[in-house]
Every structure is written in structure tokens, then in C-alpha cells.
Amino acid sequence: MNITILGPGAIGSLYAYKLKQAGHDVSIWGRSPNSTVDIQLDHLPPLPFANQNLVVLKRTDLLIVTLKAWQVEAALSPLLPLLHPDTMILFLHNGMGSVDKLANALANFPVLLGTSTHGALRVNALHVNHTGLGETHIGAWNDKGQQCQFLSDVLHHALSPVKWHTSIQHALWTKLIINCAINPLTALENCSNGQLSEPRYRHQIEQIIDEAQSCAEKVDVTLDKASLKETVFNVITKTAKNYSSMQQDISQQRTSEIEFITGYVVSIAERYQLDIPENNALFKQIKCIEASWSKHD
Ligand SMILES: NC(=O)c1ccc[n+]([C@@H]2O[C@H](COP(=O)([O-])OP(=O)(O)OC[C@H]3O[C@@H](n4cnc5c(N)ncnc54)[C@H](OP(=O)(O)O)[C@@H]3O)[C@@H](O)[C@H]2O)c1
Structure with a gap:
């Protein structure tokens, strides 16, 4: 799949690296001005990720939002008009309510919500450690999201375990x-x-x-x-x-x-x-x- 990680900090870099290792075409949308960013996970070799690439963003199948909750509205709003309407958007941050603020703009996308107990720590901007094994729970926010249950298998293959919930609330x-x-x-x-x-x-x-x-x-x-x-x-x-x-x-x-x-x-x-x-x-x-x-x- 073509996957973009919006907010490649600690948890986003962990997912980016694991998904790329699992064979997906993963890019990031971070704040670095560089068009390619190398991310290192633990003691594994760094992997290169395209960053802030509009062409890649427009064809992304899955956008995983790993920003802090209060960063979501400002960071995601300008990107939504650029996405293909079939792009699945998965929010993977702590806290609730950020999606409600964008409810109208998100309504036509397949939207999913999730929560993760994995631990990730940034050693520096380009290096992340997976500090604690955890689990990820995902489920749909809207009807279109309900059709994306297969995503739990995709994510599980990259960073297990991932559990699908028919009601994520x-x-x-x-x-x-x-x-x-x-x-x-x-x-x-x-x-x-x-x-x-x-x-x-x-x-x-x-x-x-x-x-x-x-x-x-x-x-x-x-x-x-x-x-x-x-x-x-x-x-x-x-x-x-x-x-x-x-x-x-x-x-x-x-x-x-x-x-x-x-x-x-x-x-x-x-x-x-x-x-x-x-x-x-x-x-x-x-x-x-x-x-x-x-x-x-
Ligand atoms: N870390 C964990 O172990 C962990 C575990 C479970 C859940 N969570 C949750 O996951 C979420 C993310 O946490 P985190 O620890 O990964 O935080 P983080 O390291 O601060 O990651 C957020 C990333 O988003 C970037 N960002 C901010 N504004 C942006 C923008 N406008 N455009 C693009 N990128 C932007 C930040 O860049 P800058 O660094 O330049 O600000 C940073 O790289 C939080 O809700 C947290 O509670 C974290």
C-alpha cells in the first residue's frame, strides 16, 4: 500500500519504519524541509522516507495521523483538499475530540480511530527507540471506515498485535x-x-x-x-x-x-x-x- 505518516515523531516514526519493513511504500509528512528523511529504529540501519511530497500524498491509500491531539486540526486541514476522496485516514493519537473539530471536512473520507500502547522514544529527530511492546486497537469513525477492517491485518503484519473493534468508542x-x-x-x-x-x-x-x-x-x-x-x-x-x-x-x-x-x-x-x-x-x-x-x- 501507499502509506503516509502525518507527524513522524516517536510513534509515527515507529509505524513508518515497521510498515516500510513490511513491504509498503511509506512516506512521511513532517516538519523537516528535506525532501528525504532517514529514520533509524533502535539499532537497525536507517531507512529513507520521502517527505512532504505532494505527488506521493495525492496517491496515498492510507494516511496515518500520529500528531499530538492539539496539532491535528492545524496540520491536517490544509492537506485534506489535496487527498483523493478514497484515502483512508487513521487517527492514532491519545485523547479525544480532535476529529470532531474536523467532522465536516472528514465526512466523505473513510475515517478510522485507534489507540496504541506501544512505547516509542525519540533519541533525536532521526532516531527512534521502540521502548515498550504494546498493542493497537482500531475501528471505524464513519460508515466508510467500517469497510476498512482489512487495515487491522495490514497493520498487524507490520507491528502486532492489532485488534479490530466494531465499536472503537x-x-x-x-x-x-x-x-x-x-x-x-x-x-x-x-x-x-x-x-x-x-x-x-x-x-x-x-x-x-x-x-x-x-x-x-x-x-x-x-x-x-x-x-x-x-x-x-x-x-x-x-x-x-x-x-x-x-x-x-x-x-x-x-x-x-x-x-x-x-x-x-x-x-x-x-x-x-x-x-x-x-x-x-x-x-x-x-x-x-x-x-x-x-x-x-
Ligand atoms: N510516544 C509514545 O510512546 C506514545 C505511545 C502511545 C501513544 N502516543 C500518542 O501518540 C501521539 C504522538 O505522540 P509522540 O510521542 O509520537 O509525539 P511527537 O514525538 O511529538 O510526534 C509528533 C510529531 O508531529 C510533528 N508535527 C507537529 N506539527 C506538525 C505539522 N504541522 N506538520 C507535520 N508534522 C507535525 C512533530 O514535529 P516537531 O517535532 O517538529 O514538533 C513530531 O514529529 C500523542 O497523542 C501521544 O500521546 C505516544
């Missing part, structure tokens, strides 16, 4: 709630995920989960509170030594994905007039930190 909300429970707290406490296993955080984490679960219910996504809590605390234990992306973003004064993680839950609560004090407080605290940087700039 369940998997996306589960990942969203894990992120709501871990990311803002680790950013505010400036700690690794493992610190959240200390008993003093338990009540707050359970509150965050309960509130977010009640929001999911409002949009017809049914999740069991007890198994959600078990999942969240399992992730905390399994990733004890890891630092969440939000902890890293906030400690390095980079815009976090709070708007599309806790902020998404807050927006659902506002729509349905639900009281979610823990998530509201975390959202405001992270936004306040981000706003303080621009005041100093």
Missing part, C-alpha cells in the same frame, strides 16, 4: 480514562507513574475514574467501574518506572494534551450538566501552568 474511552487518572496527577506531582500506587492517591484516582465513567455513560459508552479501576491500577503498576507524556510535557514546558484528555471529559460533563470536581480541578491546574508560560514569554 469502548477502547478509546478506556484509554482516555486511564490517561485522565494518570497523566495530570503525575504532571502536577512531577512523579513517575509508580508513585500513584501510594495509598494517599487512591481515593482521588477512584474519584477521577468514577466521574469520567459517568461522562462515558452519557454518550452511551458503558464501562464497568470496578474493572476500570483494576485496569488503571494495573497500568500504574506495570508502568511504574515510566513518566507519562503529560509529566514530560509539563516539566519541559511543552503544550500538553490536557485539552483532549481531561478537557474532553470536562466538555462532556458541561454538555450534560454533570458535576465532576476532581477532573475539573486537574484540568484547571494544568491549564493554569500552561498559561503561566505564555505570560512569561
Whole structure:
């Protein structure tokens, strides 16, 4: 297949390399001005990728969007009019809501949403390490996307395991709630995920989960509170030594994905007039930190 990766950072470079290794014609659309970019994965030899090539973009079969959620609208909007209407677009970022912002412009494309638990770390702009084996879950956003189930086999062949969901919302909300429970707290406490296993955080984490679960219910996504809590605390234990992306973003004064993680839950609560004090407080605290940087700039 002709595949383009929009946002070839850590996770995008991992997918680009793996898909190319699997025999696909893979190009990237990144911010480098170079027409060819060499990407190295782990200790494997670097592979060359065409970058920002309009001819290649126009014939791409699959566009995988691996930008940060807040980068999606600005980066993808100018490219949509250039794509063939049959181009499948797969969003593979954390958080929810970025696709809603582009709903009208995306309506005629086959659109898919996904979530990945693979770990990828950029050593530098051209070198990425696959730091944690994970899994990828994908499913359709619209009717045209429902016809693209074969993509799970394509992706599975390149970077397994990949699971197809007839309703992806369940998997996306589960990942969203894990992120709501871990990311803002680790950013505010400036700690690794493992610190959240200390008993003093338990009540707050359970509150965050309960509130977010009640929001999911409002949009017809049914999740069991007890198994959600078990999942969240399992992730905390399994990733004890890891630092969440939000902890890293906030400690390095980079815009976090709070708007599309806790902020998404807050927006659902506002729509349905639900009281979610823990998530509201975390959202405001992270936004306040981000706003303080621009005041100093
Ligand atoms: N890394 C992981 O292990 C991991 C795991 C699971 C999920 N995720 C999720 O995957 C998403 C991407 O994360 P990441 O860690 O891969 O982030 P990242 O390394 O920052 O990758 C984003 C890439 O998009 C590029 N970009 C930004 N604006 C662009 C534009 N207008 N046009 C083209 N490219 C643009 C960035 O370029 P610059 O570097 O020049 O800004 C960067 O290369 C996030 O939602 C994250 O939460 C990450």
C-alpha cells in the first residue's frame, strides 16, 4: 500500500519504519524541509522516507495521523483538499475530540480511530527507540471506515498485535480514562507513574475514574467501574518506572494534551450538566501552568 505518516515523531516514526519493513511504500509528512528523511529504529540501519511530497500524498491509500491531539486540526486541514476522496485516514493519537473539530471536512473520507500502547522514544529527530511492546486497537469513525477492517491485518503484519473493534468508542474511552487518572496527577506531582500506587492517591484516582465513567455513560459508552479501576491500577503498576507524556510535557514546558484528555471529559460533563470536581480541578491546574508560560514569554 501507499502509506503516509502525518507527524513522524516517536510513534509515527515507529509505524513508518515497521510498515516500510513490511513491504509498503511509506512516506512521511513532517516538519523537516528535506525532501528525504532517514529514520533509524533502535539499532537497525536507517531507512529513507520521502517527505512532504505532494505527488506521493495525492496517491496515498492510507494516511496515518500520529500528531499530538492539539496539532491535528492545524496540520491536517490544509492537506485534506489535496487527498483523493478514497484515502483512508487513521487517527492514532491519545485523547479525544480532535476529529470532531474536523467532522465536516472528514465526512466523505473513510475515517478510522485507534489507540496504541506501544512505547516509542525519540533519541533525536532521526532516531527512534521502540521502548515498550504494546498493542493497537482500531475501528471505524464513519460508515466508510467500517469497510476498512482489512487495515487491522495490514497493520498487524507490520507491528502486532492489532485488534479490530466494531465499536472503537469502548477502547478509546478506556484509554482516555486511564490517561485522565494518570497523566495530570503525575504532571502536577512531577512523579513517575509508580508513585500513584501510594495509598494517599487512591481515593482521588477512584474519584477521577468514577466521574469520567459517568461522562462515558452519557454518550452511551458503558464501562464497568470496578474493572476500570483494576485496569488503571494495573497500568500504574506495570508502568511504574515510566513518566507519562503529560509529566514530560509539563516539566519541559511543552503544550500538553490536557485539552483532549481531561478537557474532553470536562466538555462532556458541561454538555450534560454533570458535576465532576476532581477532573475539573486537574484540568484547571494544568491549564493554569500552561498559561503561566505564555505570560512569561
Ligand atoms: N510516544 C509514545 O510512546 C506514545 C505511545 C502511545 C501513544 N502516543 C500518542 O501518540 C501521539 C504522538 O505522540 P509522540 O510521542 O509520537 O509525539 P511527537 O514525538 O511529538 O510526534 C509528533 C510529531 O508531529 C510533528 N508535527 C507537529 N506539527 C506538525 C505539522 N504541522 N506538520 C507535520 N508534522 C507535525 C512533530 O514535529 P516537531 O517535532 O517538529 O514538533 C513530531 O514529529 C500523542 O497523542 C501521544 O500521546 C505516544
